[in-house]
Every structure is written in C-alpha cells, then in structure tokens.
Amino acid sequence: MxxxxxxxxxxxxxxxxxxxxxxxxxxxxxxxxxxxxxxxxxxxxxxxxxxxxxxxxxxxxxxxxxxxxxxxxxxxxxxxxxxxxxxxxxxxxxxxxxxxxxxxxxxxxxxxxxxxxxxxxxxxxxxxxxxxxxxxxxxxxxxxxxxxxxxxxxxxxxxxxxxxxxxxxxxRGGVLDTVLGSDGSAAELLYQPCGGTRVPISHEAIDRKKHFLYMNGREIYKYAVREMVQSCHEVLKRCGKTIEDVRLIIPHQANNRILEAVAQRLGVSMDRLFINIEKYANTSAATVPIALHEALQQGRLHEGDLALLVSFGGGLTWGASLVQF
Ligand SMILES: CC(C)(COP(=O)(O)OP(=O)(O)OC[C@H]1O[C@@H](n2cnc3c(N)ncnc32)[C@H](O)[C@@H]1OP(=O)(O)O)[C@@H](O)C(=O)NCCC(=O)NCCS
Missing domain, CATH: 3.40.47.10 (Thiolase/Chalcone synthase)
Structure with missing residues (x-):
C-alpha cells in the first residue's frame, strides 16, 4: 500500500x-x-x-x-x-x-x-x-x-x-493513520471576533478591541488535555499499536502543564515528548512541524521509528497522526 x-x-x-x-x-x-x-x-x-x-x-x-x-x-x-x-x-x-x-x-x-x-x-x-x-x-x-x-x-x-x-x-513507513475531531459549540472559547462577516471591521469594533484574539484559557485547558489524550488512544487503537510502540510524541506546544497532564494520562514519562516551548512559545499551526523538524535534526527519530503527532486548537479542533519514519 x-x-x-x-x-x-x-x-x-x-x-x-x-x-x-x-x-x-x-x-x-x-x-x-x-x-x-x-x-x-x-x-x-x-x-x-x-x-x-x-x-x-x-x-x-x-x-x-x-x-x-x-x-x-x-x-x-x-x-x-x-x-x-x-x-x-x-x-x-x-x-x-x-x-x-x-x-x-x-x-x-x-x-x-x-x-x-x-x-x-x-x-x-x-x-x-x-x-x-x-x-x-x-x-x-x-x-x-x-x-x-x-x-x-x-x-x-x-x-x-x-x-x-x-x-x-x-x-514503507509514512502516515499510518490520522484521527480528527471538532466541536464548534465552543468556537468562542478561542477566536478573533472581528474581521470576518459576523463582525466586519469597523471603527466601533476596533474601539471595542474585537480585532484581537480572545481566549478563555481555563476552559481551553480542560478540553485540550481530554481531547489530546483521546486522540492518541484512538489513533493507536486504529493502527493496532500501543503507546509503548511509539518512540516520540510530537505534541502541540501550548502549555507545558497541558503536556504534563497528557503524559501522565498516557502513562509515559516527559522525556517521551518532544518539547521546545521554552524557545518558541505557542506558534499555533507551526508548533508541530517545527517540533518535528527539530526532533529529526537532533536525531530523536530513526528509520522505522513511530512518532505520534498530536494537537489541539481553536474551532475547537483536535487530532493525532501516527507516522512511521
Ligand atoms: C492561560 C493559562 C496559562 C492561565 O493559567 P491559569 O493557571 O489557568 O491562570 P488563571 O487564568 O486561572 O489566572 C490566574 C491569575 O493569574 C493572572 N494572570 C494571567 N496571566 C498572567 C500573566 N501573564 N502574568 C501574571 N499573572 C497572570 C490572572 O489575571 C489571574 O489573576 P486573578 O486570580 O487575580 O484573577 C492557562 O489557562 C492555559 O494555558 N490555558 C490553555 C491556553 C492555551 O493553551 N491556549 C491555546 C490552545 S491552542
């Protein structure tokens, strides 16, 4: 295949x-x-x-x-x-x-x-x-x-x-499978209110600071941990693998505490996750490919290794891919 x-x-x-x-x-x-x-x-x-x-x-x-x-x-x-x-x-x-x-x-x-x-x-x-x-x-x-x-x-x-x-x-190798999810009922936990057709750009909207990113950090935190863990379990199950088969988890870098909670619930130690949040903070859609790039550069993945890519974000959206190198 x-x-x-x-x-x-x-x-x-x-x-x-x-x-x-x-x-x-x-x-x-x-x-x-x-x-x-x-x-x-x-x-x-x-x-x-x-x-x-x-x-x-x-x-x-x-x-x-x-x-x-x-x-x-x-x-x-x-x-x-x-x-x-x-x-x-x-x-x-x-x-x-x-x-x-x-x-x-x-x-x-x-x-x-x-x-x-x-x-x-x-x-x-x-x-x-x-x-x-x-x-x-x-x-x-x-x-x-x-x-x-x-x-x-x-x-x-x-x-x-x-x-x-x-x-x-x-x-040989490649993306073995990907699972994705979304929940638009929580769209307004993390969004940019103004600039689309819901609230077009206007002096009034800008005066009300509606052109800036809005986030409810506490609520997002709960969703993030739950859905990232669930996505990992689901994609592993679909591929007939367990977390022990995975060499490195490449997660979205939103918050170290989210990653600690994810690691704990997956039953893995933190060194099984690639983390570079200290240097770059949350670069949104770029965190996973940047982390993957650095992990490969640092020799953390070798031929045949399985990497578990997992993320969570506005939408709300979430997903995980199991990738073999
Ligand atoms: C944003 C986040 C770090 C806040 O951490 P927290 O422990 O939940 O903190 P809280 O929101 O409860 O705020 C605690 C206090 O710290 C304050 N605070 C918030 N940001 C602060 C900052 N940068 N510096 C100092 N104090 C700050 C708050 O005002 C609050 O003060 P109060 O108790 O006097 O009201 C955390 O909720 C988070 O990471 N959420 C997920 C966000 C995320 O990852 N979003 C992207 C998803 S892709």
Whole structure:
C-alpha cells in the first residue's frame, strides 16, 4: 500500500526574540509566572514588514532542498494558518508565486493550532488516492500580530513561526493513520471576533478591541488535555499499536502543564515528548512541524521509528497522526 511519507522538513522563525523579562516591561507579569504556568521563556516576534508567507518561504525552501526537489516539481501547496497575509486570497497562493511553483495548486486550511494535523490528513488522502505525488505542507502563524499587547492573559503565550514538510508516496513507513475531531459549540472559547462577516471591521469594533484574539484559557485547558489524550488512544487503537510502540510524541506546544497532564494520562514519562516551548512559545499551526523538524535534526527519530503527532486548537479542533519514519 502507498502511504504519505514526510520526506523532509524545514522551519523559520523571525530574528527578534522577546523574553519573559522583556514582557515584564510591557504588561504586569513576571518571568517566574510565565515559566511556572506555561514553560515558556522566550518567543520570536515578527516585525511590521513580515507576513506569514515571508516566514513560510524560507521554511519551504529548506524542506524542498532537503527533499531534493524543485518548486516546479510540486503538485500541491497546502498552508495551515489562521493568520495569513490576507483574509483572502490564500497565503498558499502567495507562497506558490514566491516559490515559482508553476504546476502547483494551492489553498489554505483553517484549523487553528491543529492545522498541521488536519493538513497532513489531506495530504495523506491525496497521496493514498494517487492524485498527487509532491505535496508541500506548511504550518505558519503570526498570532503576535493579533494579540492585544496590553492583555497579559494572552500576549505572553504566543510566538511566530513556520514549519514546512514535503510529502511523497512511499511503500514503507509514512502516515499510518490520522484521527480528527471538532466541536464548534465552543468556537468562542478561542477566536478573533472581528474581521470576518459576523463582525466586519469597523471603527466601533476596533474601539471595542474585537480585532484581537480572545481566549478563555481555563476552559481551553480542560478540553485540550481530554481531547489530546483521546486522540492518541484512538489513533493507536486504529493502527493496532500501543503507546509503548511509539518512540516520540510530537505534541502541540501550548502549555507545558497541558503536556504534563497528557503524559501522565498516557502513562509515559516527559522525556517521551518532544518539547521546545521554552524557545518558541505557542506558534499555533507551526508548533508541530517545527517540533518535528527539530526532533529529526537532533536525531530523536530513526528509520522505522513511530512518532505520534498530536494537537489541539481553536474551532475547537483536535487530532493525532501516527507516522512511521
Ligand atoms: C492561560 C493559562 C496559562 C492561565 O493559567 P491559569 O493557571 O489557568 O491562570 P488563571 O487564568 O486561572 O489566572 C490566574 C491569575 O493569574 C493572572 N494572570 C494571567 N496571566 C498572567 C500573566 N501573564 N502574568 C501574571 N499573572 C497572570 C490572572 O489575571 C489571574 O489573576 P486573578 O486570580 O487575580 O484573577 C492557562 O489557562 C492555559 O494555558 N490555558 C490553555 C491556553 C492555551 O493553551 N491556549 C491555546 C490552545 S491552542
């Protein structure tokens, strides 16, 4: 059977680093509070001239180079993002042009922090059906552009980043299976109220700060732990595997305490999870591909190893993929 294989990865973050100590000068917070509650120490923040496609581009070029293919070889470009260059058109189309990927179709996918896993399931379906052979899947977000920098509840939590992967058909290894879920009844626990057709942009909406990201952190926390654990169990069961078969869990990096709770409920020690939240904070759709890139770079995964990718985010959305390298 032909499976979707992640043949290469790449990543990019803005140069500018904002530490917890820098944040202490902006809002009423402390390095100790942020570290203890989230595990974050610093995050990368883009400047006013950098948009999502500007980060997606170098990450994608790295992944293409590592795969040994040119942009011309691409059949499809999928970009998972909720903070693209524009409301429309798709950032994937902007990226297609910048790369010069003249034969690729391109579209964006909106599943917030679960965007990469949702995208992987789409790439998986295209590859397994034989429809496409060279797919570029990118997770990119710049939530630092939509947070309220006077709100300590949210502005400390996010960073900007992009992770890119090239996905091709292989007869060994690859994505064994993916499970996905959603619950739109909780959409307003984590959302950007203004800018769509529900609350179009207006002076009044901006005066009421409706253009900023809103989050109910406590409620999200409960959902995140429950659904990430459930997704892991479900995908393992579908593949006839147990958590002991998994070499490394590559989770969405939203909060270290969420990851501790997930590890505890899965019955694994923390060293079975790849965690880089300290350096990048929550980069939304980019956390999983960035973590995967760093895990591979650090030699944490070898041929034949199973990795469990799992995420949770706005929508609400969640999902997990079991991937063999
Ligand atoms: C956001 C989060 C870190 C807050 O941690 P918490 O332990 O739940 O904290 P609470 O929201 O209960 O707030 C506790 C207190 O800390 C304060 N606080 C919030 N942010 C703070 C900050 N950056 N610095 C200092 N104090 C802060 C609150 O105002 C509150 O003060 P009060 O008790 O006087 O009202 C946590 O809820 C979380 O991580 N949730 C999940 C969010 C997430 O991952 N979202 C993305 C999903 S993809």
């Amino acid at each position: 032909v499976r979707a294989y992640i043949v290469s990865t790449g990543m990019a973050v803005p140069d500018r680093v904002l530490t917890n100590h820098d944040l202490e000068k902006i809002v009423d917070t402390s390095d100790a509070w942020i570290r203890e509650r989230t595990g974050m120490a610093e995050r990368h923040v883009s400047d006013e001239n950098t948009a999502a496609s500007d980060l997606a581009l170098p990450a994608s070029r790295d992944a293409l180079r590592a795969a040994g293919i040119s942009p011309d070889d691409l059949d499809a470009i999928l970009v998972a993002t909720i903070s693209g260059d524009y409301v429309f058109p798709a950032t994937a189309c902007v990226l297609q042009h910048k790369l010069g990927a003249s034969h690729a179709m391109a579209f964006d996918l909106s599943a917030a922090c679960t965007g990469y896993i949702y995208g992987l399931s789409v790439a998986q379906a295209y590859i397994e059906s034989g429809r496409y052979k060279n797919i570029l899947l990118v997770g990119v977000d710049m939530l630092t552009k939509v947070v309220d920098w006077t709100d300590r509840n949210t502005c400390v939590l996010f960073g900007d980043g992009a992770g890119a992967t090239v996905i091709q058909p292989r007869e």
